[in-house]
Amino acid sequence: MVAAFLENAVGAIAQRAEERERLQRMIIRDVSVANAAARAVSYVRGAAERDSLTSYVQQRKTAVAPHSRTDSVAPLADVMRIVGGRRRSFLSHRIGNATWKVNFAKSAAKKLRDASPSIIFSMPGSSLETFAANRESHKVFHAIDAHPRTRNDRLYSVFGENARGETYPQRFVERIERELALADTVLVPEAP
Structure with missing residues (x-):
């Protein structure tokens, strides 16, 4: 499982695969650098900020119940994601969102280079290199948004x-379309 996002669905799927002894490896975003930076900033900003950031760091630590073969990759990806999210400009989502996902995807693909997993589960914007390098694996694309x-x-x-600040740049749209073309299975959200 390659998880750029540690959302509830990913956690549930990983847990179920682990229970059935089917989870060979989980590759997640390394949050250690971002967590260390949050702690450092909290000491400079004061007690109220420290309490808020300490709570944030604790939530992030408990969001993942690491599998014994969990690999954390791309420590700068999380920093890019957080900094990009805090800078309110049309560029933060359009460039920052794409940049950290590509950084994560390249690191995850390197980690899986010799693994030959039977199934790869990954997400939009962070699947291309992993899917391309593992053509024999069954590739599951977890589409968390509309096309x-x-x-x-x-x-x-x-x-x-x-809407410009929330839209994907053309290059990133094309990247996701290439990921979709490589996927064997696409999971999509259901409308109520």
Whole structure:
């Protein structure tokens, strides 16, 4: 399992695979650098900030119940994700979101280079290199959003140019489309 995001569905799937002794390896984003930076900043900013950031760091630590073969990769990816999310500009989502996912994907692909997993489970924007390098594996793409072109079109139709900060750049849309083309199975969200 290659998980750029440690969301509930990923945790549930990993837990179920672990219970059935099917989870060979879990590759997650290394959060140690970002956590250390949060702790350091909290001491400079004071007690209230420290309590808030300490709570944040603790939540992140408990969000993952590491498998014995969990590998953390791309420590700068999480820093890019957090810094990009805190800088409120149209560039933060459009460039930062793509940058950290690509950084993570390249690191995950290197980690799996010689592993030959039977199934690879991965997410949008962070699957391309792993899927391409493991063509014999069954590749599961966990589509957490609508198709990126549809997502962009819908955001623009509702919010006009104000949507720009939440849309994916064309290059990233094409990347996700290449990931979808390589996937053997695509999991999609269901509308209620």
